Amino acid sequence: MTYTLAGPANESMASASDTLIIAMIVVYAAALFLFAIEAAYGRRTKLKSGKLMPVSVGAENSGEGGDDIRVNVRTDEGEASASQNVLGKIALAVTALGFLLSLAQIITRGLAADRWPWGNMFEFVVAMCLVAVGAFLYAAWQYQARFLGAFVLVPVVILLGIGVRWLYVDPGPLIPALQSYWVPIHVTATILAGGAFMVSGAAGITYLIAHRSEAKRAAGQVVTGVAGSLPSSELLDRISHRMILFAFPLWTFGIIAGAVWADEAWGRFWGWDPKEVWSFISWVIYAAYLHARATGGWRGRKATWINVIGFVSIMFNFFAVNYMFSGLHSYA
C-alpha cells in the first residue's frame, strides 16, 4: 500500500483562486445592479439590423453609388428596441472584468490542484457560470443583447453564491474514476452546453415576461418598469433559440462522450444510472423544444416553456441527482 500526499500542489495559487472567486461575485453583483437600473430607467432605443435583427422595410442603403435599393420585407415583426443608457455600457465592461476574474480563478485553481479545474461540484458551477457569462458577452456583442444582462446575472450570482457557500472544497486531486482524459472532453462539453442552456433559459424567462407585457399592452393596459421596456418577444425567442442551437449538439456530444467513458470506466455505456437518466431527460426535453418550434401551434410560448423546463431539468440533474440519489456519478 502506498500513500499520496493530498492538498493543493501550490498553496499561493490556491489562495489566489479563493480570493478571485469572492472578487468575481462582487463584480458580477455590481454589474447586475447596473444592468437592472438600465433595464428599468433606460431610454428605449431602436436596435440596428444585424445578425438576429431583421432587415426592415426600406432598409438603409449601403451602396454609396446611389443604386437606391428598395427593400420590401414581408415579415410581421416589428422593430426591436431595448431600454438603454450609459450604465449598461459600464455594466457590460464590469461583466467583462468579472469574466476575466473568473477565467483567472479557474486557471489558478487548476494550477493549485495541478489538474483540469473541473472535477467537483464547486468547480462545475464556477465553470458553467463562466460559460454563461461568456455566452452572454458574445450575445451582447453579436446580437446587441445587452438587455439580457440582469436576467443572466441573476442565476450566475445565485449559483456562484451556492457554490461558495455549500459546495466549496479545497483544491486537490480527484477520485480515480475522474482521473481520465475524458474529463476534459465529456465534462467540458456538458459545461459548455450547460452555460448556454442557462443563457437560453434566462432569455426564455425574459421572453415570457415580454410576451405578457405585449399581451397586456394589446389589451390596452399600461405596462411599466422592467417588464414594460423589454425588447420584442420575437427577438428574445430568437436569442434563446440561438443558444440552444449551440448547446444541444454539444449536449448530445457530451452524453455520447459520457457513454464512451462509462464504457471504459464501468463496463457499460448506458446503465440508467440517475445521472444518465436525467441527462437523457434533458436531452429529450430540448429535442422536444426543437420539434415544438417546428410544429404549428407550439412555437412561441409553449416552446419557451419547454425550454424553461429543460433548464430546470439541467439544474435538477446537477443538484438533486448528486445529493438525492445514489449512483456511480455521485461525486458530490
Add this chain to the structure above:
Amino acid sequence: MTTTTSEAPPEPGGAPENKPKGLGLTGWLRWAWRILTSMRTALILLFLLAVGAIPGSILPQNVVSVDEVDQYFRENPGLAPVLDSLYLFDVFSSPWYAAIYLLLFVSLTGCVIPRAITHAKALRSRPVRTPKNLQRMPYAATFSTDAAPDTVLEQARSVLKGYRMERYGNSVSGETGYMREAGNVFFHVALIALLLALAAGAFFGYRGNMLMVEGDGFANTLPAYDAIYPGHWTDTDQMEPFTLHLDNFDATFLEDGDLRGQADSYTADITYRESPEAEEQTHELEVNEPLSVDGVQVYLLGHGYAPEFEVRNAEGDVVFDQAVPFLYRDTMSFTSDGVIKVPDTGGEELGFTSVFLPTAMEDQEGELVSSFPGAENPMVTLEAFEGDLGMHEPQSVYQLQTEGMEQIGESPVMEMGDTWELPDDAGSITFSGYSEFVSLQANRDGARPFALGAAVSMVVGLMLTLFVRPRRVWVRAAEREDGRTEVVLAGLGKTEVAANNQEFHELTTRLAARLRSDGSDDNVPNPTDPPESTNTRE
C-alpha cells in the same frame, strides 16, 4: 410527416385534422398512421419518454442495483409490491416504457422514410421556376442599373456562388442548403440505427460480475460468475474461453488534508490467456483502463479486503485456511463486514461474523473504529457461533444464518497473527493476514461499435440540421422603358427569417456593387480608383 416541401414558408408540424368520413378500415388505418407519424404525436411521445424516465431515477432500479431494490422492498413492504406490479423497479424494460419508445420508433420510421424519398427527389430536380411576383417573397429588393440584363444575370451567378442555379428566361433561380434536410434525415435514421444497435447488444450480449482475491484465477464460464445477465438470445454454452489470474492489487489513498481517505488510484495486475492454448499476457487493470480479451471487456468495478483466517478444531487440526472477502460499509473508513463459515470441523459446524478495521483506533468514546481506508493498523473482531450453518440450502456468503446456531462468544480485538481460543473447547481461530480482492465485470456487447457509429452520425446529422439554412434566391433583370435595367432580387428562407434576410440583403448589395464596378463600359477597374466597390461588400 406526410407533408412534402412546398413553396410557402414551411409549416412542418400540425397533425392532419381531416378525419376519415366513413372510409372503412383502411381509411381509419391510414388516418391512424397519419396521426402517429405526425410531428405533434412525436412531440407528445417525446414528452412521455422524458416523464416516464423520471420514476426510473427516483426509485431504485434492478438494472442499477438489485440490492437497493431488495432494500426498498424491506423498508416499504406495503408499497413496493404495488410499484413492482407497475414495473416501476424495471422502468426501462417495462412494457409501458417499451410501448412509448416503440411507438416513437414507428412514428420516426414512418416520418423519416417519406421524407428521405421526397428529399432524394428534390436533390435530383432543378431549382424551381422563378415565381411571377417576386415582391411576395419574404425578402425582395429592387434597384436599377445601366448594365444589360444578361450582364446582371451573369453577375448574379457569380454572386450566388455555391447555390445550385438554373436560368429561366430573364431570371436566375438559385437554391442552396440541401444539406439541412439531408442531415435531418440522416439524424433520424442514425437514431433508429442506435436503437437497433442497443437492442442487438441487449439480446445477444452478456454482462457478468465476479470477485477475485489476490492469487485467485477465473475461467470464463457461466458458473464461474457470481452473477451473470445474459441476453435473450445469448449462447451461454459458447462463451469466450479466456482465463484470468489476479496477481496483485494496490489501492492508494490521500494521506492529509480535507480529502484524507479519498482514493487516489487502484491498480490490479492481471495475467490472462485468450484461450487455454494461448500465450500468457499481462495487463494492468485500472478504473479507466479495461482489459479487452477476445471481444469481452473486463473492468475493475470495486475492491475490498479479504482477511485470512486459519481455524483449528478441538483436536488442533487445521480445518479452514482461507482469505474471506469482506464488504465495506463506507469508502472513507473501509470498515468491512464478513462471515466465516466452517462446516467441516469434525464436530459441530462453526460460524463467525467479523468486522475488519484497516486502520483501527479508538475514538473519543473509546469505540474501536477505522480512521483510514488503507491498511495501516489492521485489526479484526469476531463473534463465534456453533451449531447448524444451514448450508444445505443456497445462501449468501455474506450472511450467517444463525437460526440453527448458538453464539458462543466474542473475541478480543485481534491483530494480525493473534489467535483466539474458542470457548467450550471448540477450537481456535487465527487472524493470519489479509489480501485484497477486486470485483470485476465482464461485458460482451458486439453492437458497441455500431452504437458508437450511430451516435456519432447523430451528432453529424444534427449539426447539419441545426446549422444549414436552406434558402432560395431569384434574380430577375428586365429592361425598363428608360433603357436602364431593373433588377429584383428575392429570397425565401425556410428557417430563421432574420439571418436569411440579412444574407439576402448582403447578396443584393454585393450584386449592386459588382454591377457598378464592372457592369459599365469600362470593364477594367481603374487601379487608381478608391476601392469603393469593395467597401460596400463588407
